[in-house]
Amino acid sequence: MKRRNTPTKEAVLAVFASTDKAMSQDVIEQKINIDINRATIYRVLNRFCDDGILHKVVAEDGKQYFALCKKCNENEKPLHHFHFRCIKCETIECLPSEVSFSIPDAYLIENVNCVLTGRCQECS
Amino acid sequence: MKRRNTPTKEAVLAVFASTDKAMSQDVIEQKINIDINRATIYRVLNRFCDDGILHKVVAEDGKQYFALCKKCNENEKPLHHFHFRCIKCETIECLPSEVSFSIPDAYLIENVNCVLTGRCQECS
DNA sequence: ATACTAATGCGACATATTCGCATTTAAAAT
DNA sequence: ATTTTAAATGCGAATATGTCGCATTAGTAT
Ligand SMILES: [Mn+2]
Ligand SMILES: [Mn+2]
Ligand SMILES: [Zn+2]
Ligand SMILES: [Zn+2]
Numbered sequence: 001m002k003r004r005n006t007p008t009k010e011a012v013l014a015v016f017a018s019t020d021k022a023m024s025q026d027v028i029e030q031k032i033n034i035d036i037n038r039a040t041i042y043r044v045l046n047r048f049c050d051d052g053i054l055h056k057v058v059a060e061d062g063k064q065y066f067a068l069c070k071k072c073n074e075n076e077k078p079l080h081h082f083h084f085r086c087i088k089c090e091t092i093e094c095l096p097s098e099v100s101f102s103i104p105d106a107y108l109i110e111n112v113n114c115v116l117t118g119r120c121q122e123c124s
Numbered sequence: 125m126k127r128r129n130t131p132t133k134e135a136v137l138a139v140f141a142s143t144d145k146a147m148s149q150d151v152i153e154q155k156i157n158i159d160i161n162r163a164t165i166y167r168v169l170n171r172f173c174d175d176g177i178l179h180k181v182v183a184e185d186g187k188q189y190f191a192l193c194k195k196c197n198e199n200e201k202p203l204h205h206f207h208f209r210c211i212k213c214e215t216i217e218c219l220p221s222e223v224s225f226s227i228p229d230a231y232l233i234e235n236v237n238c239v240l241t242g243r244c245q246e247c248s
Numbered sequence: 249a250t251a252c253t254a255a256t257g258c259g260a261c262a263t264a265t266t267c268g269c270a271t272t273t274a275a276a277a278t
Numbered sequence: 279a280t281t282t283t284a285a286a287t288g289c290g291a292a293t294a295t296g297t298c299g300c301a302t303t304a305g306t307a308t
Pocket of ligand 1: 022067082094095
């Protein structure tokens with residue numbers, strides 16, 4: 001069960017180090033020089049999510065997007081934050097805006113997925 | 125461009141009249157007695173969305189769910205509300221909780237998609 | 249150097265949604 | 279009542295995204 005260091009992991013992490021946007025598998029694959037299998041990329045991404053290194057968002061295009069989990073000390077982001085997807089430049093960013101809602105205690109929330117869609121500052 | 129009345133439309137609307145939950149295409153198809161083609165159901169649903177009769181939510185399972193748009197006079201629901209998807213009973217409900225966030229004016233919001241996932245009151 | 253098993257590549261599979269196109273049919277026009 | 283028009287449908291194929299099984303490769307600890 002212990003994780004191993006592999007070129008694939010490093011390549012994927014390098015991509016995330018280069019931007020603070022959330023990215024889909026195909027975009028990530030494009031940004032990597034070496035050839036990595038699609039399924040492998042998904043497995044690496046999901047493993048990173050399990051390990052709390054990445055988090056996953058599903059936009060209303062039905063696709064999964066992955067983004068770095070900012071450490072609580074530096075660029076702090078609320079645990080549950082909104083995301084913004086620009087239909088023009090096709091990027092997804094994690095917003096600093098926190099998600100808050102009221103719901104009866106009887107509900108058990110296991111996941112929060114909030115995405116706003118439209119045009120970002122540059123594209124509007 | 126003018127809409128026509130068809131048995132399909134009526135059958136789909138009848139399904140929505142029977143519940144206040146959001147439903148996916150396959151569930152809707154199951155609830156209809158007469159045989160309607162899958163693509164047709166999607167087209168009807170999307171047309172209803174265009175016409176403001178239904179609204180669409182995409183959950184983190186990547187699937188589209190459709191729900192009635194409540195009229196502003198009766199069971200008033202905020203324009204942008206949260207949704208809750210129960211992983212146990214597999215239902216999606218429109219919550220009365222309104223979605224509020226702060227984002228620079230330069231952003232142009234065209235769509236809001238917020239889904240909480242977990243276990244509902246009955247299933248928790 | 250060897251053993252153990254996590255990680256990968258590959259192809260197949262599953263599922264959801266859309267699209268083109270021929271056909272049907274609701275509704276307007278005659 | 280009949281004809282006309284284009285909206286709606288059925289069907290099959292296409293697209294897209296994500297997962298899975300399984301054989302193979304390759305980190306890492308001993
Ligand atoms: Mn985020
Ligand atoms: Mn709703
Ligand atoms: Zn943009
Ligand atoms: Zn439930």
